[in-house]
Amino acid sequence: MMQDTKKTTIVIGAGIVGAATAFELQRRGRQVTLIDKGEPGQGTSFGNMASIALDFAAGSGPSTWRKMPGWLLDPEGPVWLRPAYAPKIIPWFLRFLAAGRPSRLRQIEDAGMSLSAPALGDFRSMLQAIGAPELMTEEGCLAIYETEAEFAGDRGHIEMMQRYGFEHSVLDNAGIRDLEPSLSPHIAKAVLLPNNKSIRNPYHLVLKLVDAAKAAGAGFVSGAVVTIERRAGGGVTVVLSDGRRIEADDAVVAAGVPTRAIAKSLGEPIPLETERGYHTQIMAPGIEMRYSVIWPARAFMVTPTAGGIRVGGNVELAGLDAPPDYRRPRVLVRHAQRALPGLKVEDAKDWMGHRPSLPDTIPIISASSRLPGVWYATGHGHLGLTYSATTARLIADMIGGITPSIDMAPFRINRY
């Protein structure tokens, strides 16, 4: 594809979203400069649970406001709120609850599923293009339920998968152990999601994308972006904290949660919050696993990835600056040992990252509403890995003047 041969684009942020976007734009013939304030792939994209999770689930629903107090009060529950952060999160949280009303919820599910539908195909094409198809496993994911009551409690999600024709099958105890013998015999039921593949190492994937973009001619600049200005005569100037100014025809902001500050400096504030999440990477787990496992009632996953087994998930609302509280992943590991009785925690390391989350769960993939030539690819929340290749394709289409294959209105920046 040779459109826009001489046009230049700056991509801000070398996480999975920025790296995929930089690669796609460079591949289509644009001259790309990727900018990151740190090393590529060391932000949130370093430590996610490696799952191509196609079964989009809205964060909020009609009964969320009733469940939330119980979650917040349970020290082992799926959501933790640091009391000092409570006043700051209230505006975001009210929007989150509003996104759960039935009329809005269906629109959000339609939008999420419009990204999920092409996500696996887009991901495969991206891996093929960087010469790394082996980075994706062929096995899917098992959603597990310890009791029939837990299974019944997840009925809404299972009905949603049926509504959208999402491939899945319900397994009983024997069926579960056939597929994944390391799972406890006490797990009553599971739903196999055969298309929710895993990535063998999400960090290596970012590095491969950056290397592939560079090999195709992209440049990399180390530096922290503070704002973007309109350039006289067209195009944009990206301004770095040390005063450097870099010009281009377009700029894509894919900086994770700090995108909030850049957007604010352009006069278009977005309600982007960090939903902090933890993992424990266990290099000597004492068991082998082929499938990733999600336990919906306890809101965490276990994935064989990065050369070991990774246990992680959950949500902590505490802002960007509070230090990690590594008691959190301990709770997840204890839950994991209940599901996988042979799991040992040897040669293990904890990690914390910031999901860039919008209150309605779906990302911003959009032109700026204020500055022509500025684009946003952010707010992917729990699904940034899953939607990275699709986001890259959609942004590259819009920048290149190609009408995207899906309705982009739900993902516009000025929807709030």
Ligand SMILES: Cc1cc2nc3c(=O)[nH]c(=O)nc-3n(C[C@H](O)[C@H](O)[C@H](O)COP(=O)(O)OP(=O)(O)OC[C@H]3O[C@@H](n4cnc5c(N)ncnc54)[C@H](O)[C@@H]3O)c2cc1C
């Ligand atoms: C515990 C956990 C489990 C998860 N599991 C999954 C999963 O299984 N599947 C899935 O799809 N998603 C999952 N996610 C979500 C996923 O990891 C994120 O949505 C995704 O990594 C976001 O990618 P990003 O590129 O937007 O942000 P990041 O990876 O954070 O990258 C942003 C980059 O921008 C750079 N940057 C920031 N500010 C500036 C600036 N001012 N100037 C220059 N550079 C800047 C940063 O240094 C960073 O490199 C999980 C997240 C967590 C925390």
